[in-house]
Amino acid sequence: MSVPAPAAPVSAPAPTGSKGSRRTGEGPLSRRNITETLLTGYVPLALTTLVVFLPLMWMVLSSFKGPGEIVTTDLDVLPDSLDFSNYQDAMTLVPFGRFFVNSVIVTLAGASIKVVLAILTAYALVFIRFPFKRVIFVAILVALMVPPQVAILPNYILVTSLGGADTYWGMILPGLGTAFGTFLLRQHFLTLPGSILESAEIDGAGHWSRLWRIVVPISVPTIATVGLVTIVTEWNEYIWPLVIVSRPEMMTLPVGLTLLRNSESDPASWGIMMAGAVLVLVPILVVFAALQRYIVAGLTQGSVTG
Structure with missing residues (x-):
């Protein structure tokens, strides 16, 4: 009987920490x-x-500097002192309080209506069957590529013919459709589990009940993202309010900066202009800081289709 040959000894692996075991350029800390x-x-x-x-x-x-500190050949980064006179002048030269109220009204009303319309439209595009649904969605995508400045002249003719010049609804009406919000909400609604809505339908819930009791509560991050983007857009809107409004008491804050620049004849008074810009920017920064945690979650939820 033949005896089987012993197995060849297996060489031990080289220590991972020894020199020469890794090539140059490898490893997490290379x-x-x-x-x-x-x-x-x-x-x-x-x-x-x-x-x-x-x-x-x-x-x-x-905004804290005097004219001599801004218009100078020397680069002075920090102001000599924290002088709030520029803010006081900016708020007294033009009715900044009235501008603020107008901006709040236009922003809250316009953004609220935009978000509600986007929710309704996105729900219809996902959960309701009707003819030419794909054609309508393609039209919404096309609207994303068209700059809003193209529609300024037709909107101006329409709104002024209806008596909307120097009115709140005249500033709000032309921008009520939001293609971006509709697209983002539609993409998110496509990821929702259909079993939940089917169960609610079996229990007798209609579209209205399914929308506000199921779809909206589980889509809060995405809706908050759309709301934040819409609020920022409405607050910073400049061209359309400038075109449709001529009375100072109906101007919004961005347009009010133009009135502030025209009312201040001194070309060296850039500090007052900077103070006015800060007053316009601070409220929207506060809103952004309060809602920014929803942005990443909302955009991530709407980026994957099921």
Whole structure:
């Protein structure tokens, strides 16, 4: 009987921590990985932050400076003192309080109606069967590519013929449709589990009940994202209120800055203009800070279709 030959000894693996076990450029902490992380991550992030932050910082600092500190050949970054006279002048030269009230009315009314219309439209495009649904959705996508400035002249002729000049509804009406909000909500509604809605339908719930009791409560992050984008857009709207409004008592804050610039004849009074810009910017920054945590969640939920 033949005896089987003994198995060849298996060599032990080289220690992972020994020198020469890894090639140059490998490993989580290698020089190559650190360089790629800096060049593709931190450096672009730092440059983008500087591009966005530096003008805002300059605007805030200039709002505390006098004319001699702004219009000068010397680069003075920090003001000599925190002088709030520019803010006082900005609020007394023009009716800033009235501008603020007008902006709040137009923003809240316009944004609320826009969000509700976007919810209803997106729900219909996803959960209701009707003819030419795909054609309507393609038309909404086309509307995303058309700049709103194209419709200024037709909207002006229509609104003025209806008597909407220098009115709140004249400023709100032409922008009630939001293609972006409808598209984002539709993409999110497509990810909702159909079993929940089918169960509610079996229990006798109609479309209205399913929308407000099921779809809306589980879509709060996406709806908040649409609401935030809509609020920012309405608050910063400049061209259409400038075209449709001529009376100062009906102007919004962005248009009021133009009136402030025209009323202040001194070309060196940039500090007052910077103070007015800060007053316009602060309220929307507060709203953005309060709702910004919904942005990433809302955009992520609406980016995947089921």
